[in-house]
Amino acid sequence: MGTGTENILLDITGLSKHFGGLRALDEVDISCRQGETLGIIGPNGAGKTTVFNVVTGFSRPTSGDIRFGGSKITQKTAAQICRLGISRTFQGVRLFREMTVWENVWLGQNCQAKYLNPLFWSRGVNEAALRADVEALLNEFQIFAKKDAKARELSFGDMRRLEICRALATKPKLLLLDEPASGLTPVETTRLIDDLRKLSDAGLTIILIEHDMHVALGLSDRIVVLNFGQLLAQGTPTEVRHNPAVIEAYLGKSAEAVNA
Amino acid sequence: MAYWYTVISLMCINTILAWSVYSSFMTGTVSLGQAGFFAIGAFASASLTAIYGWHIVPATMMGAVAAAIVGLAIAIPTLRLKGLYLTIATVAFVEVIRVVFHNIKYGRDGEFAIDASSADARQMPWIGPDGPLGFRHIIYLTEHHITPGEYAMWLVLLVIAFGVYFWVLERSRLGFAMRAVEEDEIAAQGVGLSHNFLKVFAFAIGAAIAGVAGSLYAHLLTFITGDDFNIPLTVMMLAYVVIGGGQTFWGPILGALIFTLLPEIARETKEFRLELFGIAMLATMVFRQHGLITRDMVRRAETRIKTAFTGRNTIGPDEPGAPAPNPTKK
Ligand SMILES: Nc1ncnc2c1ncn2[C@@H]1O[C@H](COP(=O)(O)OP(=O)(O)OP(=O)(O)O)[C@@H](O)[C@H]1O
Ligand SMILES: [Mg+2]
Numbered sequence: 339m340g341t342g343t344e345n346i347l348l349d350i351t352g353l354s355k356h357f358g359g360l361r362a363l364d365e366v367d368i369s370c371r372q373g374e375t376l377g378i379i380g381p382n383g384a385g386k387t388t389v390f391n392v393v394t395g396f397s398r399p400t401s402g403d404i405r406f407g408g409s410k411i412t413q414k415t416a417a418q419i420c421r422l423g424i425s426r427t428f429q430g431v432r433l434f435r436e437m438t439v440w441e442n443v444w445l446g447q448n449c450q451a452k453y454l455n456p457l458f459w460s461r462g463v464n465e466a467a468l469r470a471d472v473e474a475l476l477n478e479f480q481i482f483a484k485k486d487a488k489a490r491e492l493s494f495g496d497m498r499r500l501e502i503c504r505a506l507a508t509k510p511k512l513l514l515l516d517e518p519a520s521g522l523t524p525v526e527t528t529r530l531i532d533d534l535r536k537l538s539d540a541g542l543t544i545i546l547i548e549h550d551m552h553v554a555l556g557l558s559d560r561i562v563v564l565n566f567g568q569l570l571a572q573g574t575p576t577e578v579r580h581n582p583a584v585i586e587a588y589l590g591k592s593a594e595a596v597n598a
Numbered sequence: 599m600a601y602w603y604t605v606i607s608l609m610c611i612n613t614i615l616a617w618s619v620y621s622s623f624m625t626g627t628v629s630l631g632q633a634g635f636f637a638i639g640a641f642a643s644a645s646l647t648a649i650y651g652w653h654i655v656p657a658t659m660m661g662a663v664a665a666a667i668v669g670l671a672i673a674i675p676t677l678r679l680k681g682l683y684l685t686i687a688t689v690a691f692v693e694v695i696r697v698v699f700h701n702i703k704y705g706r707d708g709e710f711a712i713d714a715s716s717a718d719a720r721q722m723p724w725i726g727p728d729g730p731l732g733f734r735h736i737i738y739l740t741e742h743h744i745t746p747g748e749y750a751m752w753l754v755l756l757v758i759a760f761g762v763y764f765w766v767l768e769r770s771r772l773g774f775a776m777r778a779v780e781e782d783e784i785a786a787q788g789v790g791l792s793h794n795f796l797k798v799f800a801f802a803i804g805a806a807i808a809g810v811a812g813s814l815y816a817h818l819l820t821f822i823t824g825d826d827f828n829i830p831l832t833v834m835m836l837a838y839v840v841i842g843g844g845q846t847f848w849g850p851i852l853g854a855l856i857f858t859l860l861p862e863i864a865r866e867t868k869e870f871r872l873e874l875f876g877i878a879m880l881a882t883m884v885f886r887q888h889g890l891i892t893r894d895m896v897r898r899a900e901t902r903i904k905t906a907f908t909g910r911n912t913i914g915p916d917e918p919g920a921p922a923p924n925p926t927k928k
Contacts, residue, residue: 449790
């Protein structure tokens, strides 16, 4: 402990978010190191999605500080934060449903393409290279065959993967995934775990909210446990798994199942 | 013949107006304020040509700029609100503009009469908006000997130019970014698109386009009053887009053409113009939510045209000696 502060990518300190009387987040400190996969777990309504919303600028914190790569991003807009290198997916998948799979990912590149530079075409950016990138991403996530289908015609699992593809197309330094495995079949979940491992091995920093304990404990280097808007525990998956407070508050009766 | 030239000119003006609605429609903003921008363009450019003797081209540009500036002034505070509030604000704006132009008077005495035998010859006609009497004697076209046929031709060229703008826009990243904002503002922000900027930009461009149409209209009719630019007109412009189809720029053309031509061809329908609009709107809502021309139709037509052009003179991939198809090409 104490060391490693030099390569902290995301640093959240004293973060609070109140909705009227409800303290969705209450003085939470979370930090995420460069290259690690951080899991956020906690029961329903614990404030996990709220952390993402505040970090990505979709909602303003009541108080607290968020630093990304050393600079403060607390007051920035969602679009600015994305362009700085934080990309996210949404708990309820949000795609451009009337657009094709290919167009969804292509749009994800808009922040690198500087789409407003000479108004229509992006000077200094190689469109052909960007198109090749789109295809590489679609291939990597095995939805290339469906590139001309409308996003709304996809199966739920494909939608989730497409959303991750689109988030990656922004070339993020930090990827935030809000329950990427929920609603997936076991086969799809296994495939997702493989895909996320590959991303992590390639050096991407990932923060992952997950209900599925196998996914969360299996993928994360470190886990943060939230409960009623407060930080309950944090540590390695093994530490968290054996933390009595966590077992009590979150895992409950299923603790045996997890430890088994 | 001159009559049909006027009809063609009106078709062009209505198409441009429909596109002015379509511009902000692309970002999911429904504007009912286009009649206001239309009026600003009309009065501003007619003032420049009639009172100050400007050439019609820079005058039209200034009309567009004036409309765009007012458009920005309206869009920046209101677009942050949810769609409906903007729509209501734009309706109010049309009323304000109408009342302003109904009461405003500025200009100069005319130096000459159009027709020496008319009463105006002795009265020295007022050049400029004259309150409820309106802005008369916008005689740029006759002064410069531009025939109705020539004017119609220029307008057709202008329509083609705007068409090219939208054609390019719809295929550009900027156009897709606007569509993304229309489909899901939150997801659009999530991929780094500045939704407010895109909405304001599209709205201001739409206002400028309406301003251009205003100039063309004022010079075609030679006489405008504030009351010409009313709420039924603004609703009609929206109807062109809704009925013709708001997914591509082809839809508004069709909407504008149908509703300009129909009253001319079938004169009996002229009286029921508004009723016909209402019925057509309702029918569209019920049977074709995306209007007559949808994006899928356009895409299918495009691929058909592409294959018709390329299918014949390229060698099929199965034939021996044919180059391998490039898998990375979309
Ligand atoms: N915009 C909002 N307005 C009011 N209350 C909200 C808002 N967003 C979230 N909340 C409340 O804040 C609390 C935390 O919500 P949050 O969505 O962060 O939970 P979560 O941990 O993501 O839960 P889940 O596992 O169900 O996704 C909940 O009680 C929720 O009802
Ligand atoms: Mg959540």
